[in-house]
Amino acid sequence: MIIRFAPSPTGPLHLGHAYSALLAHDMARAQGGKFLLRIDDLDQSRARPEWEDLILEDLHWLGIRWDGPVRRQSDHFESYQAALTGLAKLGAVYPCRCSRADIAAAANAPQEGVPDFGPDGRIYLGTCRARTFEDRTPNDALRYDLSKTVGPPSRMPAFTETGPTHAGIHDVTAKHLLTRVGDPVLARPAMAASYHFAVILDDAETRVTDVIRGEDLFEATYLQRFLQWELGLPAPTYHHHRLIRDENGKRLAKRDDARAILKYRADGESPADIRSRVGL
Numbered sequence: 001m002i003i004r005f006a007p008s009p010t011g012p013l014h015l016g017h018a019y020s021a022l023l024a025h026d027m028a029r030a031q032g033g034k035f036l037l038r039i040d041d042l043d044q045s046r047a048r049p050e051w052e053d054l055i056l057e058d059l060h061w062l063g064i065r066w067d068g069p070v071r072r073q074s075d076h077f078e079s080y081q082a083a084l085t086g087l088a089k090l091g092a093v094y095p096c097r098c099s100r101a102d103i104a105a106a107a108n109a110p111q112e113g114v115p116d117f118g119p120d121g122r123i124y125l126g127t128c129r130a131r132t133f134e135d136r137t138p139n140d141a142l143r144y145d146l147s148k149t150v151g152p153p154s155r156m157p158a159f160t161e162t163g164p165t166h167a168g169i170h171d172v173t174a175k176h177l178l179t180r181v182g183d184p185v186l187a188r189p190a191m192a193a194s195y196h197f198a199v200i201l202d203d204a205e206t207r208v209t210d211v212i213r214g215e216d217l218f219e220a221t222y223l224q225r226f227l228q229w230e231l232g233l234p235a236p237t238y239h240h241h242r243l244i245r246d247e248n249g250k251r252l253a254k255r256d257d258a259r260a261i262l263k264y265r266a267d268g269e270s271p272a273d274i275r276s277r278v279g280l
């Protein structure tokens with residue numbers, strides 16, 4: 001078993017991160033498996049080395065130890081680019097210059113029961129699909145044309161989920177992807193790869209067998225599994241855990257400094273106190 005914890009260095013770790021990291025770490029150790037630490041610093045405009053330092057310090061304080069060196073996404077931009085070029089050869093990657101406002105304007109009056117937003121933002125209706133990869137410019141994002149490759153159900157992949165809310169085997173269907181996700185972004189002008197694209201490449205390269213992460217990423221798994229399948233990458237087992245919420249039921253955000261691990265440390269709490277706060 002190989003499990004990873006993959007925080008983004010864009011703010012301090014809070015109770016929600018501590019829960020995710022401890023759960024993943026405990027599972028790996030209980031199985032005699034490996035626990036890897038990856039720093040998801042894809043978005044270089046928001047990542048800060050000082051946040052990374054604090055993340056490592058907080059994890060260490062919590063009693064979490066990782067196997068091997070820390071992996072940083074920023075060290076792998078070339079391999080993301082190479083994978084993107086490989087995928088483009090299949091003929092389904094196209095450049096897109098639509099702004100958020102363009103995408104919103106292209107969406108017709110919302111239909112009842114059909115979501116406007118998916119795990120990749122507003123569902124994109126394929127305005128730029130006629131453009132070709134060869135015609136891309138540095139100012140374009142690159143998207144994957146789902147309508148070109150989604151085959152009949154017998155050709156589609158599936159993933160196994162072991163988390164408490166959605167346990168079971170989930171088929172990835174063409175209909176699901178087209179209506180609930182839309183053509184995903186694979187790269188942006190100032191970003192070598194999008195989150196979904198980088199994550200599946202990272203997980204495959206580090207041979208992750210089990211992805212343990214928050215329930216907010218469950219919906220994104222359909223898209224990530226689909227991209228893995230298109231690239232011929234192996235599928236990990238997924239476990240999406242409950243989210244830690246504040247007293248109003250809102251999930252914690254990075255800016256929620258009141259629940260930063262650093263603050264509990266400063267208040268004299270122990271790692272055992274943090275475990276009990278998150279129900280572990």
Ligand code: GLU
Nearest residue numbers: 006007008040199213217
């Ligand atoms: N870096 C992502 C985050 O902080 C997690 C990536 C993943 O688990 O797939 O939300």
